Amino acid sequence: MKKKVYITGIAGLLGGGIAESLQKDFMVTGADLVKIDMRGVAYDVFDLCDRQALLDRIERTKPQVLVHTAAMVNVEQCEAEPEKTYRVNTELTETLAQICAEKNIKMIYISTDSVFDGEKKGMYTEEDAVNPLNVYAKSKYDGELAVSRCPHSLILRTNIYGINLQDKKSFGEWIVDSLREEKELFMFNDIFFSPILVSDLAEIISLCIKRELSGLYHACGTGSVSKYEFGMEVKKEFGYVNGVIRQALSQSMNFKAKRPKNMGMSNEKIRKALGIDIRTPKESVVEFHRRYLEKSEV
DSSP states (O other): OOOEEETTTTTTTHHHHHHHHHTTTTTEEEEEEOOOOOOOOOOESSOTTTTHHHHHHHHOOOSSSEEEEOOOHHHHHHHHHHHHIIIIIHHHHHHHHHHHHHTTTTEEEEEEEEEEEEOOOOOBBBTTTOOOOOOHHHHHHHHHHHHSSSSTOOEEEOEEOOSSSSOOOOOOHHHHHHHTTEEEEEEEESSSOOOOEEHHHHHHHHHHHHHHHHHHEOOOOOOEEEEHHHHHHHHHHHHHOSSSEEEOOOOSSOOOOOSSSSOBBHHHHHHHHHHHOOHHHHHHHHHHHHHHHHHHHH
C-alpha cells in the first residue's frame, strides 16, 4: 500500500511541484489557504494556523509523512509584519512538529539558504554556523530548531524557482516575462546563490521519503552563481534579444531587510547520501525552459 503524504502549502510553487512529482509513488493530499484545480490531487482549504482544524485534518488523513512548505517568503513583507511572520513561519512549524511527534509522522521541513549571514568565502555546508540577518531568516531558523526536536525529521535548506500553478511569478518566471516584454532589468552581481528547479527538488524529496533520510541537508543546485549571472543564463537560453539585463549592486536598493550576499551552499552531503547528481543552475535553466514552453502550450 502506498504511503500517505500530507503537504502544507500544496497550492504554492513548491507544494504544487512536490504534489505533482509524488503522485507517482505516494497517496498525496494536503492543505492551503488558496483553492486551485490541481490535476489528480484533492486537498483541504483552511487557515493552517487554526491548530484544531489542522489537527482534525491530519488525524482524519493519517499520513505517514508530512512535508511542510507553507510559509511567508516575501522578505520585505516579513520585515514589515514580524508578528504575522513568526505566527506563520515559526509557531505553525512548532505546532506541526508537536503533532508529528505525537502521531509518529515523519516531518520534512523546507528551510532556506538565508539562515547564513553571507560572510563566508566559499560554499556553506551543514556544519557552518548560522546567523540570520532578517525577520524572514530568523523565523525560518526558529522553525528548524523546532523540527530538529521531532524524531526522524528532515530539514532541507534550499532556494527554488520554477513554474507556478497560481497566477504568481517565481523568480525565474519574472525574469522570462520581463525579458519577453522587452523590459530593462537590474540584477545583482554581488549576491550569490545556488538555485534549484522545483521539479528537481521534488524528485529529491521523493527519494528522501523512500530512503527514510533524516537530519539536516542542503538541497540546492550544484555550484553558485550571482543573480546577474543567473538572469543572463535565462536570457541566453530563452533567446530574448530585446530585453536588457544590467548589473547592479545590492546596496543600490533601499531594502528594509538586511540580506546576505553569499547564499551559495554545498549539496555534497545530500548527493552522497542519495547517490545522485544534481543539476548546476546553468543546466537547470534548460529544463526550466522546456517546462515553461510546456505550460504555455496547455
